[in-house]
Amino acid sequence: MNARRHPGQRYPGQRAGLTKEQVIATANDVLADGGFGALTMRAVAERLAVAPNALYSHVANKTELVDEVLDATLRTIREPATDDVEAVLREIMAETLTALLRHPDLMPAFLARQGSRGPHARRLGDIMAAALERVGITGSDAVEARRVLIVYTIGFAAFAAGPPEGNPVPLDELQHNFASGLQWLLAGILAGRC
């Protein structure tokens, strides 16, 4: 029940009581409703019933806003509760895919930023690194393995967006497809180690 007033309700100096979290959450809503093309400073501002430039009090620029939305997408992902290294990796990548699929058309931006640099992305990276370390994969090998898995996962999510035209590739087929490739990658990464 978000009170959606028209703008111009406030005179200069009056505050709207925004927070950075609200701005990010609203950007998320706009994205969900209208896709990446609809994600506009002005659109977000309108939903919040503020002037467009009011957002710049909470966000440096649009790039940062997108980064923030990107990282927020990964917030819900939890560390798998298993000891099996392969299972940990498989689950966390699958969860990541699911999370990313909530905003498929954000993936190009995501990929361009190498999977976001925010705290949640870093957390996932750490979980992966820890899992790999437990089977003796460290240093540049670990970097390599992580990179391969991340690229693969984000790539798949981006692929799911696809062009508006044509067959959107059914979701379950896509997930099955994802699982196959992931299995191969994990087999390669963990070959002879567990």
Add this chain to the structure above:
Amino acid sequence: MNARRHPGQRYPGQRAGLTKEQVIATANDVLADGGFGALTMRAVAERLAVAPNALYSHVANKTELVDEVLDATLRTIREPATDDVEAVLREIMAETLTALLRHPDLMPAFLARQGSRGPHARRLGDIMAAALERVGITGSDAVEARRVLIVYTIGFAAFAAGPPEGNPVPLDELQHNFASGLQWLLAGILAGRC
């Protein structure tokens, strides 16, 4: 020695003698010089010393222009001259990566279009399908395998672009990294088949 006159040299009705190929090639140059952000109808037009809207005689809109540039990137890739199926796939993906790396920051757009629909992209797809068929991989299995390989390759190319900030990841490391993952995928795809 491209005559680079300022615009306004021509009066209405006079022709500049453009071709669609010229427009695409120039778009390519703009991209190479200034990155994706610089790829603008107006910028392309300026290089060609025509008014911005003159481009619309040769291209429907910017989306089509980008698609065209995307597909042109794959033009140079030739079919590998081997009988070994694994080698064919490995080489063609490696060549694709090299081609794509010429415009890393175009990759997000590329991925969003599921690897472009143009004739050259289709040709590569056919080569892959033929190779897979020779080891008995057909139907949905073949689709799956192709998808995994394409997503992986484009993903890697996109990754190479990365943010302007920070370490750009050295090229040879990236290629070695790519080769590792590719090897794993191929092993999985071809397991017990050749």
Add this chain to the structure above:
DNA sequence: AGCTAAACTGGACGTCGTACAGCTCAACGT
């Protein structure tokens, strides 16, 4: 020779991100 369709120019519209200046209210030190 005449006609038509295509290739341009000039100008404009609507939208975008964002800078600048001013207003005003909440929080704080005294």
Add this chain to the structure above:
DNA sequence: ACGTTGAGCTGTACGACGTCCAGTTTAGCT
């Protein structure tokens, strides 16, 4: 209790973008 200050807003505006419309000319066909 009261200035002071700085943060959160509004209004306005700028420059760049994609693209449409209306003209003008020319190439090519009949």
